[in-house]
Amino acid sequence: MNSLRAIDLNLLVVLEVLLTERHVSRAAQQLHMSQPAVSHALNRLRYLLDDELLVRGDGGFQLTSRALALIGPVQEVLSRVRGIVGPAHFDPAQARQRFRIAMSDYGAAMLLPRLLARLRQSAPGVDIVLVQASREQMLAQVMAGELDLALGVFPTLPQPLRSSLLFEEHFVCVADKTHPLVRKKNITLDDYLAQPHLLVSVQGESSGEVETVLAERGLQRRIAAIMPHFLLAPQAVVGTDLLLTIASRVVARQCDTQALQQLILPFTVPSFSFVQVWHGRNEDKNGHSWLRGQINDSARQGDNRG
Numbered sequence: 001m002n003s004l005r006a007i008d009l010n011l012l013v014v015l016e017v018l019l020t021e022r023h024v025s026r027a028a029q030q031l032h033m034s035q036p037a038v039s040h041a042l043n044r045l046r047y048l049l050d051d052e053l054l055v056r057g058d059g060g061f062q063l064t065s066r067a068l069a070l071i072g073p074v075q076e077v078l079s080r081v082r083g084i085v086g087p088a089h090f091d092p093a094q095a096r097q098r099f100r101i102a103m104s105d106y107g108a109a110m111l112l113p114r115l116l117a118r119l120r121q122s123a124p125g126v127d128i129v130l131v132q133a134s135r136e137q138m139l140a141q142v143m144a145g146e147l148d149l150a151l152g153v154f155p156t157l158p159q160p161l162r163s164s165l166l167f168e169e170h171f172v173c174v175a176d177k178t179h180p181l182v183r184k185k186n187i188t189l190d191d192y193l194a195q196p197h198l199l200v201s202v203q204g205e206s207s208g209e210v211e212t213v214l215a216e217r218g219l220q221r222r223i224a225a226i227m228p229h230f231l232l233a234p235q236a237v238v239g240t241d242l243l244l245t246i247a248s249r250v251v252a253r254q255c256d257t258q259a260l261q262q263l264i265l266p267f268t269v270p271s272f273s274f275v276q277v278w279h280g281r282n283e284d285k286n287g288h289s290w291l292r293g294q295i296n297d298s299a300r301q302g303d304n305r306g
Contacts, residue, residue: 196224
């Protein structure tokens with residue numbers, strides 16, 4: 001029974017969306033199908049593949065190990081089919097497509113307003129789903145086909161993944177204007193290390209680019225507070241004795257200049273590249289290169305505005 005003749009290509013389309021959405025109702029909405037119809041398709045897929053695929057777990061539905069392994073192959077097969085029978089040219093104005101993108105609140109603040117304005121004007125049928133995760137989780141989900149793009153700082157990439165530069169960024173240090181170090185013209189490394197620090201870490205780890213630089217010198221700073229939100233961090237140090245070393249664009253856009261003062265770092269932290277990452281299988285996939293171009297243009301537009 002589980003022969004090729006028993007497989008309806010439409011079932012693979014439903015499977016692709018179920019693997020992405022991990023929810024029958026959301027899949028039905030995206031597919032413009034009724035929920036009973038998607039449930040029926042899921043039951044057929046379970047029979048054909050001899051696997052539950054989608055099961056209830058803590059916090060909602062989860063994919064089985066077999067389903068997780070199917071994400072990449074299903075997307076690759078459907079990509080080839082769409083390349084054969086689909087339009088030769090991607091038309092944003094007529095497209096009906098959904099993309100899943102991972103980025104932090106920092107990335108969203110830098111790009112999302114301009115990107116959404118572009119998409120709503122030129123591609124009203126294109127939907128964007130934003131998620132947030134650690135760097136490692138983002139890359140794993142792009143590898144597995146659960147994400148179309150990941151935006152962030154990725155010093156190393158597995159071989160199948162590709163990236164393009166969106167902008168270069170550097171670190172600055174800020175403190176409350178009443179902080180004792182503000183009265184000093186130049187702070188020393190000893191001054192910096194003697195103070196408690198606020199660290200932004202999405203997963204709560206007490207490490208980052210600054211820790212790497214200090215560790216190379218055999219040094220360590222005291223992390224007195226850790227939070228996952230880049231955009232709230234500058235205001236979180238107001239009224240405290242904490243120092244915050246963070247990306248310059250966050251300070252430029254989020255700092256209250258009446259309450260915070262920028263300090264000159266007494267050591268060099270290398271600048272970093274903010275990039276978008278995708279899987280090689282999506283290099284020429286319908287609509288994907290267009291979306292990457294829109295993101296690139298949104299990043300350049302932001303730099304032009306300063």
